[in-house]
Amino acid sequence: MSRKSAVGIRDIAEAAGVSIGTVSKILNDRTDGVRISAETRRRVTEIAQRLGYQPNPFASALRSKRTGIIGAVNLNPGGWFMGRMGLEVQLAAQKRGVELFVGAVHSRAESVEAQLSILQGQLFDGFLLLGEMPSYQDASHRWKQLDKPFVSVAAGANIQAPMVHTDEARGMQLILDYLVGLGHRKIAFMGSLVWPLAPERLQLFRKYLTEAGLAMPDRFLSDVDCFPYQPEEFADLERMHRVAIQHAKTLLQQPNPPTAIFCAGDAFALAALKGVQQLGLAVPNDVSITSFDGTDGTFACQPELTTLRRPIKTVAAEAINLLLALIDSPDDPTLQKSILVEPELIVRDSCAPV
Numbered sequence: 001m002s003r004k005s006a007v008g009i010r011d012i013a014e015a016a017g018v019s020i021g022t023v024s025k026i027l028n029d030r031t032d033g034v035r036i037s038a039e040t041r042r043r044v045t046e047i048a049q050r051l052g053y054q055p056n057p058f059a060s061a062l063r064s065k066r067t068g069i070i071g072a073v074n075l076n077p078g079g080w081f082m083g084r085m086g087l088e089v090q091l092a093a094q095k096r097g098v099e100l101f102v103g104a105v106h107s108r109a110e111s112v113e114a115q116l117s118i119l120q121g122q123l124f125d126g127f128l129l130l131g132e133m134p135s136y137q138d139a140s141h142r143w144k145q146l147d148k149p150f151v152s153v154a155a156g157a158n159i160q161a162p163m164v165h166t167d168e169a170r171g172m173q174l175i176l177d178y179l180v181g182l183g184h185r186k187i188a189f190m191g192s193l194v195w196p197l198a199p200e201r202l203q204l205f206r207k208y209l210t211e212a213g214l215a216m217p218d219r220f221l222s223d224v225d226c227f228p229y230q231p232e233e234f235a236d237l238e239r240m241h242r243v244a245i246q247h248a249k250t251l252l253q254q255p256n257p258p259t260a261i262f263c264a265g266d267a268f269a270l271a272a273l274k275g276v277q278q279l280g281l282a283v284p285n286d287v288s289i290t291s292f293d294g295t296d297g298t299f300a301c302q303p304e305l306t307t308l309r310r311p312i313k314t315v316a317a318e319a320i321n322l323l324l325a326l327i328d329s330p331d332d333p334t335l336q337k338s339i340l341v342e343p344e345l346i347v348r349d350s351c352a353p354v
Contacts, residue, residue, distance in 0.1 A: 007051045015047045016040075027053070070323060071124040072102045075131035080266060080295040081310065082131045085154060088316035089128060096320055102130075125327045128153050128319055132196035149326035153319045154310070156200055157340065162326060164319040167340040168197070171308045172204040174345040175262065175290055178306075180212060183354040184260040184288065188220040188251050190244075190272060191264025198264045201292060205262065220258055222247045224268065241271050248275030252287060259354050260288040266295050269305055273350070284352035294346055303349035314341050 009023045016023065022036060026044045072089060076082040086102050093100035101124075126148050132155035152163035159165075179187055189205050191198045202221075209216050224240075224247050248271060251258060263269035269291035276283050283289050283303055291298060294309025318339050326335050 007048075007053045009053075011051060012044060012048050012053060015051065016044050018044065023048075067125055068098045069124055070098055070100050070320075070327075071127040072100055073127065073129050074102050075129070077102070079131075080297065081293050081312070082154070084295065084312055085130055085316060088312050089130065089153070089319060092313075092316040092320040095317075096324060098125075098320075098324065100128075100320075124148065126150060126323050128323060130154065132156055149323065149330055151319050151323045151326065154315060156197060157338070158200075159338070162322055162336055162338075164315050164322060164339045164341065166310045166315065167342045168200055169204055170340075171292065171310075171343040171345075172201065172208055174343070175292070175308050176205070176208045176212075178345060178347070179260050179262070179288065179290065179351065180214075182260075182288065182351060185214055185354075186220070186256070186258045187214070187216075187260045187262055188222060188258035189216070189264070190222040190224065190247060190251065190261055190268050192224045192268075194225055195265065201264050219254055220251070222251050222261075241267070241274075244268050244271030245275040245278065248272035249279055252276065252279060252281065258287065260290070260351070263289065263291040266291045266293045266298050266305070266307065269307070269350075270297055270301055273301055273303075273305075283350050288351035290351060292343075294344070298346070299348070306348045306351045307346050309344045309346050311341050311343060 009020055009027065012027075013020045013023045018040060022040065023044055026036060026041050027048060070093060072086070074082055074086045077086055090100050090102065127150050129150060130153050150161070152159045152161050152165075154165055155163065157165055157168060176187070187209070189202055191201070193199050193202065206216060224244050244267070248261065251261060252275070261269075261272055263272055269289055272289050273283055276287060276289070281287065289305065291305055291307045292310075294307040298305040298307045318341060322335065322337075322339065325332075329335060
């Protein structure tokens with residue numbers, strides 16, 4: 001069976017009784033100083049639809065040097081936050097009239113660079129880097145040599161490239177002001193310091209307590225260091241959850257325990273809730289628990305978690321807008337900037353006065 005050939009502008013021109021140039025101008029919404037009647041535009045458009053005309057993106061790309069397609073590399077697509085981020089950047093791109101393709105990688109530099117090499121060789125106008133990895137800072141210097149613009153998304157505030165991120169310092173101030181306002185003076189930090197962003201959050205946590213004149217003894221730091229950032233098996237997730245439960249219990253079984261636990265991610269807070277329950281204690285009557293990220297799981301538990309919600313939709317929209325501006329004006333120095341979006345403090349049921 002012979003394959004039916006695609007409909008071209010020549011076919012439309014013959015059916016409409018106009019020139020190929022006229023069809024091209026109408027379908028590409030160009031005038032070039034030539035007046036085309038409304039009736040001609042209507043007739044050409046209807047014939048194109050009836051014949052099933054599909055624009056050739058490759059031909060358009062050759063003419064305009066733009067494809068309307070951008071790429072993204074997601075460094076933790078299975079994570080609660082970055083999984084949602086992958087969806088939101090696609091929706092934000094569609095609102096701007098461009099398509100976005102997301103590639104998943106392991107959070108290792110060589111895997112990311114392999115994916116970026118593929119993006120460089122394809123018809124992508126630019127790309128996003130979603131999330132962070134342990135060697136991000138070193139690798140980002142090499143990525144700057146790429147020919148296409150890119151924007152770093154949710155990878156920390158110290159990235160030396162166009163980036164969009166949550167204002168972590170403001171977030172830490174919001175959550176700790178809230179806890180201190182409830183009378184808490186013994187506040188513990190729980191998280192995995194091998195995870196991206198956790199060391200930054202710990203640094204901001206210590207800075208706040210120091211400036212507030214509050215002590216943070218070493219025993220109030222619970223580093224759940226066996227947590228891989230990107231677990232590949234459900235067994236790993238279960239093991240990590242059980243280890244985090246034990247860390248929370250250890251915090252609360254020591255003499256003079258903390259009255260509040262700040263968790264560097266929602267997964268740790270959910271484990272801490274269970275650890276408290278296993279000790280026969282109650283949240284928030286015996287200890288208050290908070291978290292950073294504000295993903296879906298924080299309102300699906302009992303009690304519901306007070307949390308800092310990272311504004312995923314806003315971050316995604318800002319990232320798409322910045323990338324498209326860089327694609328249009330790659331040499332504009334004002335676009336080599338950092339955009340910080342303020343998180344939102346969501347007050348629920350997991351915190352109470354001392």
